[in-house]
Amino acid sequence: MAFFWLKSMHTSAFLLRSNTLGKNNKHKQRWERQEERNDINYAIQFNSRNDSFKNTGRGSIRVLAHGSMPTWPQDDKIDVNFAQSQRERALRSFRTDSGVIKRCQNFGISFASFNMWSKKYADDAIAEKIDKLKAENLVGVLIRSGREGFQYFIINQFFAYLSDNAPNLVKNIAYLRMLADLRYPHEWMSNTRKIHRRIIMHVGPTNSGKTYHALQRLQNSRNGIYCSPLRLLAYEVYNRMNKAGVSCTLVTGEDRRGADFSNSNVKPVGYNIEGEPHVAIKSCTIEMASLDKREVAVVDEIQMIADRQRGWAWTNALLGLQAHEIHLCGEVSAVPIVKKICAALDEDVEVREYSRLGQLHTSKKSLNGDWSRIKPGDCVVTFSRKEIFEIKKTIEENTGMRCAVIYGGLPPEARVEQANLFNDPNSGYDVLVASDAIGMGINLSIRRIVFTTLSKFDGGSVAHISVSQTRQIGGRAGRFGSGADAGEVTTFKPEDLKQLTESMGAQPPMIQAAGIIPSSEAIETFSHQFPDVPFSELWSMFRDISTVDDDYFLSSFSGQEQIAQCIEHLPLSVRDRYQLIYAPINARDSIVAACLVKYANYVANNTECHIGTVIKLPVRVPTNREQLQVFEQWHRAITLFIWLSFHYPEIFSNIDEATELKVQCEKSIAQGLETIRNRQGPEGTTGSQKKREERHERKNLKSSRALDKIEMAVKNHMKQTANA
Numbered sequence: 147m148a149f150f151w152l153k154s155m156h157t158s159a160f161l162l163r164s165n166t167l168g169k170n171n172k173h174k175q176r177w178e179r180q181e182e183r184n185d186i187n188y189a190i191q192f193n194s195r196n197d198s199f200k201n202t203g204r205g206s207i208r209v210l211a212h213g214s215m216p217t218w219p220q221d222d223k224i225d226v227n228f229a230q231s232q233r234e235r236a237l238r239s240f241r242t243d244s245g246v247i248k249r250c251q252n253f254g255i256s257f258a259s260f261n262m263w264s265k266k267y268a269d270d271a272i273a274e275k276i277d278k279l280k281a282e283n284l285v286g287v288l289i290r291s292g293r294e295g296f297q298y299f300i301i302n303q304f305f306a307y308l309s310d311n312a313p314n315l316v317k318n319i320a321y322l323r324m325l326a327d328l329r330y331p332h333e334w335m336s337n338t339r340k341i342h343r344r345i346i347m348h349v350g351p352t353n354s355g356k357t358y359h360a361l362q363r364l365q366n367s368r369n370g371i372y373c374s375p376l377r378l379l380a381y382e383v384y385n386r387m388n389k390a391g392v393s394c395t396l397v398t399g400e401d402r403r404g405a406d407f408s409n410s411n412v413k414p415v416g417y418n419i420e421g422e423p424h425v426a427i428k429s430c431t432i433e434m435a436s437l438d439k440r441e442v443a444v445v446d447e448i449q450m451i452a453d454r455q456r457g458w459a460w461t462n463a464l465l466g467l468q469a470h471e472i473h474l475c476g477e478v479s480a481v482p483i484v485k486k487i488c489a490a491l492d493e494d495v496e497v498r499e500y501s502r503l504g505q506l507h508t509s510k511k512s513l514n515g516d517w518s519r520i521k522p523g524d525c526v527v528t529f530s531r532k533e534i535f536e537i538k539k540t541i542e543e544n545t546g547m548r549c550a551v552i553y554g555g556l557p558p559e560a561r562v563e564q565a566n567l568f569n570d571p572n573s574g575y576d577v578l579v580a581s582d583a584i585g586m587g588i589n590l591s592i593r594r595i596v597f598t599t600l601s602k603f604d605g606g607s608v609a610h611i612s613v614s615q616t617r618q619i620g621g622r623a624g625r626f627g628s629g630a631d632a633g634e635v636t637t638f639k640p641e642d643l644k645q646l647t648e649s650m651g652a653q654p655p656m657i658q659a660a661g662i663i664p665s666s667e668a669i670e671t672f673s674h675q676f677p678d679v680p681f682s683e684l685w686s687m688f689r690d691i692s693t694v695d696d697d698y699f700l701s702s703f704s705g706q707e708q709i710a711q712c713i714e715h716l717p718l719s720v721r722d723r724y725q726l727i728y729a730p731i732n733a734r735d736s737i738v739a740a741c742l743v744k745y746a747n748y749v750a751n752n753t754e755c756h757i758g759t760v761i762k763l764p765v766r767v768p769t770n771r772e773q774l775q776v777f778e779q780w781h782r783a784i785t786l787f788i789w790l791s792f793h794y795p796e797i798f799s800n801i802d803e804a805t806e807l808k809v810q811c812e813k814s815i816a817q818g819l820e821t822i823r824n825r826q827g828p829e830g831t832t833g834s835q836k837k838r839e840e841r842h843e844r845k846n847l848k849s850s851r852a853l854d855k856i857e858m859a860v861k862n863h864m865k866q867t868a869n870a
């Protein structure tokens with residue numbers, strides 16, 4: 147993969163104070179341009195170099211040439227021909243990937259040896275001489291791994307090839323491969339293997355009552371745990387249990403709450419020797435699940451075991467929960483993989499199938515591109531935050547109805563508030579404009595889902611959303627007991643209706659493999675072999691050399707790698723690095739990443755961190771969507787502090803101050819949403835503010851022209867490189 151650095155671009159990188167809005171616009175604009183330009187096969191990434199955190203106001207832009215990047219097909223369209231073309235593509239790009247070459251050097255492989263062996267490997271693969279790389283065997287790999295994972299697979303198989311054909315090229319290769327051997331996950335949790343567990347799967351479409359039945363069982367147990375994919379769902383179950391008089395605690399990455407003993411019906415199940423109450427149930431996000439002995443465990447949305455980033459958490463829960471009864475709720479597509487894993491554990495699986503409660507039908511007509519056809523109770527779904535606000539404005543102007551908004555970047559508290567506005571028939575908010583964040587969690591009284599598009603930018607290219615995602619989002623219409631008992635699904639554009647109808651009528655393909663990650667101990671032992679290699683490279687090296695069984699895949703590390711790079715320059719232990727890279731953040735959020743570096747500095751120095759020294763919220767309420775986005779990032783930076791306080795309680799001890807700041811930030815976000823709604827003109831802007839924004843626009847236009855010139859230079863450079 148060809149890339150080079152353009153260091154001359156002066157960018158104001160990570161700015162932590164309130165006067166940064168204009169400068170942050172520039173970054174935002176670049177990211178938006180990245181999305182827009184995807185169709186001409188360029189991804190321009192803002193790259194956070196370590197020195198950019200030193201307030202130098204400089205950064206660099208990394209330009210990755212993706213070559214021709216077609217849309218990734220849905221699973222059932224992946225065949226031998228596709229496998230062949232992807233194999234050739236991946237073999238070509240891995241041979242020129244400077245990251246791979248660098249890692250090979252870390253393994254002691256010289257450039258000349260890499261050149262020679264990578265060519266042999268590519269030739270043998272194309273000649274179908276390597277079993278695992280035969281096109282027919284790659285179909286399953288492509289489905290399991292997706293685009294990003296497939297590239298890793300090709301690199302990983304290169305090391306397997308070296309191990310067989312040039313065992314002396316990498317020193318200790320057999321030992322390294324043994325350290326990175328992840329083939330036997332069913333042998334990992336020895337304590338759990340001593341327990342006889344009954345596994346019950348509740349499967350069915352959205353809104354079929356599967357979670358309801360599992361929760362009924364949990365509620366009647368002496369002690370149990372509910373593992374949720376979202377903080378919001380964990381909170382919902384926490385409330386539900388306490389309301390029903392069952393003592394329940396809440397544990398999420400950002401929140402810990404005791405049982406609600408203010409409710410006189412809620413009684414602890416007993417007391418320990420210090421007189422502290424034992425509660426019956428724990429409701430948590432799945433990454434926070436503890437594996438103590440229990441009577442009942444409920445794991446929600448089990449199909450997420452195949453999620454490229456988070457799947458490992460479901461696998462850990464399935465392998466490790468020490469409960470006599472485990473209830474797994476989710477899509478029928480998860481049944482085969484759960485059965486396979488449980489067969490290896492010598493455990494039986496009982497499957498209970500459910501049908502949808504209430505009607506759901508796909509409309510025969512789209513809205514034909516006409517916003518005036520939006521009706522009260524509609525939820526308009528789009529996948530870009532920018533579009534959410536534009537659509538909201540258009541609908542409000544065209545119909546006179548007001549729109550609530552829900553998207554992933556909004557804090558959960560704000561999402562609940564927006565959901566309440568939409569659900570309340572007297573609030574004046576008749577329509578919801580949302581992203582796929584509505585697919586799980588919050589109860590919504592939606593009558594009709596209107597998809598504005600069925601494609602989504604997946605970080606590499608624009609791809610169709612999967613059958614499973616389409617059905618999950620579409621299924622939110624007509625939720626049982628919401629007052630909208632019959633649901634409808636349609637599209638905004640007529641050309642999307644055919645695909646929607648097909649997806650809504652199809653069954654999601656069966657899940658082939660479950661995510662896993664190496665333990666911190668495995669990474670630590672591996673790191674001792676390479677004391678001079680930076681942690682972020684170490685992680686990729688582990689992936690290069692690891693061996694994984696076909697029923698599993700190594701979860702994506704890309705988010706973790708980005709975090710690892712941000713904190714690479716700090717003197718942290720391997721264990722601390724392992725902890726920090728799993729912080730629930732996106733390192734591309736510049737403000738959050740900058741705060742993480744500051745927080746990590748306190749960890750490195752083992753000194754107490756006061757949130758006030760890192761975060762000062764802007765005093766003004768956000769009045770446009772860019773400013774709102776900055777507040778959203780501050781909110782994530784505050785919740786990151788709270789997350790850290792659970793892992794490093796002595797360093798991040800002042801949670802009260804953080805909680806206060808978080809509430810203040812939530813208020814500003816709520817006011818911002820209200821202000822943007824109430825003002826006139828584009829994005830709710832008026833008068834002098836409008837002028838200010840026009841000035842910004844002009845500035846942005848200038849920098850966008852500069853960017854065009856750079857891209858032209860990049861194109862020319864690549865042409866020359868290709869010719870050479």
Ligand SMILES: Nc1ncnc2c1ncn2[C@@H]1O[C@H](COP(=O)(O)OP(=O)(O)OP(=O)(O)O)[C@@H](O)[C@H]1O
Binds near residue numbers: 357503589625
């Ligand atoms: N037997 C029942 N009695 C009363 N309410 C029920 C019953 N079954 C389901 N519900 C209600 O119907 C709604 C949908 O149920 P539930 O959340 O269990 O569905 P689900 O299949 O898990 O859907 P999703 O995958 O969207 O979460 C919930 O509000 C739930 O409380």
